[in-house]
Amino acid sequence: MSTVSTGVLLLLSVLLPALQPCSADGRGTLFRVNSHVEEAWSVQDTGSRLLYHLPAQPVDSSGKPIPAGSSWCLLSAANNLTCSSVQELTITAIKAPVKATNVRIRLLVAAFRIGSGCPSGGASATDVTNAYLGARGHAFLMESCSYGQMVYDKTALKVVEVTAPCDRAFSSCDDNRIADLGMQLLERQLGADVVNSYTHFSFVLPNNNGCNWAGLALVPGQFTWYPANADGIFNLGTVMQEALHNFGLYHGWRNGREYEDLSTSMGLGSSCPSAPELYRLGWATPADTLSGGSLPEGGVYREYRLPATHLTGRANMLRVLPDWLGSGYNKNMYFALRQRAGGDWQLQDEFNNKVNVHVADSSVDNAFTSQDDPKFTIVDTIGAGEARDFTAYRLAVRAGRLRVQHAQPAGLAATSSSVTITAAAAAEGFAFTATASSVAFAPTAEDLSFAATASSVAFATTSQAEPPAAVAQPFTAAPCQEPQPTAAGSEPASS
Known part of the structure; x- marks a missing residue:
């Protein structure tokens, strides 16, 4: 068996008339080509750049799938570019995510x-x-x-x-x-x-x-x-x-369907990436990353003013890690204001001038070296004066009106929105009255309720996994191969 000092050893049998094993004469990198109908895998010869189809995603000696971009392989120089089997595999190096800044x-x-x-x-x-x-x-x-x-x-x-x-x-x-x-x-x-x-x-x-x-x-x-x-x-x-x-x-998701996020070019849109995608690429940073340590239950308040994402990549989103859910914590949340301007000039109406809410698989989102799909999923949009109760995350949200920073041509006004983060116990339900710069908190026998203000968005976590039965729910939530789109200017409709 031929070996190399670093990388992955891959012995392949190639579809030749005699079906002889691939010779070990070069190195290559593992790639994923996702057609949405089926998932394909290839290795590319480092020297010739030839691509070889694999029958499946390779696994290491323990049976763990090897992620795209993280392996080196020995390939055959045969003209037939389809390999019929992966016979043996030894992983010796893990590749970090591809650099996407500068x-x-x-x-x-x-x-x-x-x-x-x-x-x-x-x-x-x-x-x-x-x-x-x-x-x-x-x-x-x-x-x-x-x-x-x-x-x-x-x-x-x-x-x-x-x-x-x-x-x-x-x-x-x-x-x-x-x-x-x-x-x-x-x-x-x-x-x-x-x-x-x-x-x-x-x-x-x-x-x-x-x-x-x-x-x-x-x-x-x-x-x-x-x-x-x-x-x-x-x-x-x-x-x-x-x-x-x-x-x-990877692609954007919605309602459990890959590709269906219309707010981003990584789905069916023609606009900039969503907040979690911007964060993953390293193009944007959150105003804060909140978890149980920084957003404890019991009446601690936080306020942030978020610019529209087209204005700047600096502090343009909130990242929430709801670890107060205990063993139920498996998703991170992202909140960002989107507006039709700058690179987002083709942003669809559904997302324009609204706080866009995404979730991501926390195990991937929290791991810098992970090459897996975090399944960035849009779950809601919050318009001016609207409120949401994300009961699955024990998080309540209220948005105020947008604040114009400077004038641009019609339809392209640059805006920002402040965000107030509140953590509070909810044994009986509480009322929140927000002002432009502060939040007043008081227990009440009534259900959760929020008063909209001119420039704030309020978030609240609750101390119980589920509210008491007597408390009503006050809010309702309003390669990758791309198949052909069904509408002009859109990405493929099913892939």
Whole structure:
């Protein structure tokens, strides 16, 4: 058996006529390609960049799944890029999350067309370049959403029209083979040294292809794929999502359904990432992270003023770790004010001028090295003067009116909202009366009630897992492969 000093040893049997074992002649990295219909796994040869399909996610000797981006493998140089089995695996190194701050993306794009035999056109280099560098294009959205933490190198960004032979890879949507062809053609036209100077690579498919998705990406990785249409390379949400998949970000969730968060490009939206996604990427910081230690039960009050997330990445959200739930604590909560402006100029009405509420799996969200999906899930939006009682987390919330900081064109006013955090016992229920800068607390025989004010949002935790039966509930809650969207400007509707 061949070995390496660091990394993962992978012995693979490749689909060749004789079905002989893969030879150990190179190193590679494990990637996830999530189609939402099924989950695919690949390893990429470090030297050649060839991608090899695996039959399943590899596991270590204890049976624990090995996360994407964290393993090194020995691969075969065979032309067939599908491996039929994973025979043995030894993990010796864990990779940290992909760095997503102070990043300058050097992007090289291969815009395919097909030559004689089955001719097909595709996107022009000019149109794709304009999609990135034009007004409010992909580069603008990335820089705006990341607050300048991640940008496309506009000088280096290059789109090359490449003509491929009539190859079954396109009709069968063989993404690995398409990438292999693209890299070969790019090196043939530009030279290996030029190609190797780039950090990321995109492949824009020819018009005639058998793919039923709007985008595909390695998670994490350097490769993305798009069709040459308004749902693919010319869709802001699609390109943002695939680009961020390369940096390890997963899809947004809603009601237990992956991809259904319309407030973010990581779901079905075309706006900036949500608060927990901004936090995970390292682009934004919370005004505070609250838990039982900083938000004890029994009448301790906290007040915060949150800017809209498009204004700044600094202190633009609240992160709540409801560990007062004891063994029932398995979700973190995020509260952030979203508004249609800046990178969020395409934010949908449902989320505009409202505090957006997300939850995340705490075991992943609290672990810096975890490569798993934290399942960032939007659970509610809170408008001006509205109140919510999140009984599952023993947390009550009230929002006031937005405060305008400065004027912009109609519909783009920059705003902020203050947030008052209150922890209180609820044996009988309590009444809260908020002012612009303080909260008054008093026990009462009545149910929980809140008085809305001009500029505050109130939160309260309760000391009991469930309120007494006699207390009414006062509030009601108002690669990743992307399939084709069903509405213009949206991401794929089911994937």
